[in-house]
Amino acid sequence: MNAEIILFIILALIAAVSSVMMITRSNAVISAVFLVLNFFALAGLYLLLNAQFISVVQIIVYAGAIMVLFLFVLMLLRTEDEPKVFLDKKPIKMFALLITVFVFIQVAYLIFVGKPSGNLTPDQLKSIETGTIQSIGKELYTNYILPFEVAGFLLLAATIGAMVLAKKKFE
Amino acid sequence: MSFIPIEYYLILSAFMFVVGVTGVLIRRNAIVVFMCIELMLNSANLSLVAFSSYLGNPIGQIFVFFVMTVAAAEAAVGLAIIIAVFRNKLTVNIDEINIFKW
Numbered sequence: 001m002n003a004e005i006i007l008f009i010i011l012a013l014i015a016a017v018s019s020v021m022m023i024t025r026s027n028a029v030i031s032a033v034f035l036v037l038n039f040f041a042l043a044g045l046y047l048l049l050n051a052q053f054i055s056v057v058q059i060i061v062y063a064g065a066i067m068v069l070f071l072f073v074l075m076l077l078r079t080e081d082e083p084k085v086f087l088d089k090k091p092i093k094m095f096a097l098l099i100t101v102f103v104f105i106q107v108a109y110l111i112f113v114g115k116p117s118g119n120l121t122p123d124q125l126k127s128i129e130t131g132t133i134q135s136i137g138k139e140l141y142t143n144y145i146l147p148f149e150v151a152g153f154l155l156l157a158a159t160i161g162a163m164v165l166a167k168k169k170f171e
Numbered sequence: 172m173s174f175i176p177i178e179y180y181l182i183l184s185a186f187m188f189v190v191g192v193t194g195v196l197i198r199r200n201a202i203v204v205f206m207c208i209e210l211m212l213n214s215a216n217l218s219l220v221a222f223s224s225y226l227g228n229p230i231g232q233i234f235v236f237f238v239m240t241v242a243a244a245e246a247a248v249g250l251a252i253i254i255a256v257f258r259n260k261l262t263v264n265i266d267e268i269n270i271f272k273w
Binding site: 004005008012015016019020022023028031032035038039042045046048049050051053054057058061062065066069070073074076077079082093096097100101103104107108111112115116117120122123124126127129130131135136139140144147151154155157158159161162163165166 | 174175176177178179180181182183185186187189190191192193194196197198199200202203205206207209210213216217220221223224225226227228229230232233235236237239240241242243244245246247248250251252253254255257263
């Protein structure tokens with residue numbers, strides 16, 4: 001048991017538990033706060049994977065910008081609490097749960113049978129080099145310059161679209 | 172320094188994805204459904220970053236960067252749509268928002 005695996009277990013537990021808590025809380029604001037916790041745990045996992053740039057962006061964009069937007073809208077709109085998710089035993093909800101558990105078991109089985117780690121020969125030094133802002137920036141501004149520009153255009157379109165949609169009246 | 176087997180990350184990612192799907196299916200608040208979609212996007216990001224790091228190839232992380240861009244745009248537009256719907260129907264319960272239902 002080295003430090004890496006202990007950190008992984010802690011962060012993975014936080015991520016898993018907070019995601020389950022998020023879908024089972026009846027109050028939407030509490031769900032949002034658990035989602036923020038989940039995002040922070042994921043940022044920690046990214047650091048563990050040597051993806052420093054993605055980890056920082058995860059905190060700034062997801063835990064910062066997107067969740068503030070969600071909380072802002074949640075507190076702007078009046079939303080009544082839902083009934084406790086697992087107390088109201090509608091058959092359709094139980095059916096949904098059954099299907100998703102079944103799918104998870106299938107995927108987990110496939111992952112263990114496929115043994116993706118068998119074909120991987122990870123290299124710690126190479127992995128550290130991969131996640132740096134230099135290597136990502138180099139790739140982003142050379143081979144992926146067109147998708148990068150398109151992403152910028154998409155954000156512009158989304159900004160204008162959001163303003164038009166949330167406007168008071170359509171003229 | 173040893174690597175954790177990549178299966179652990181993939182299982183965690185699969186678990187979070189399944190939890191997100193369950194949330195979309197059982198929650199009735201449109202904003203929470205939206206947050207569950209973000210959770211699913213994040214679980215996909217986790218497996219992309221895991222493979223990128225284990226293969227020593229930055230392209231997986233560039234894909235994660237683009238997924239984050241699209242998620243930000245999607246959150247802005249989606250929440251604007253929810254606000255517009257709330258203004259008309261005074262609710263965000265997706266059982267009551269059925270104006271497109273035939």
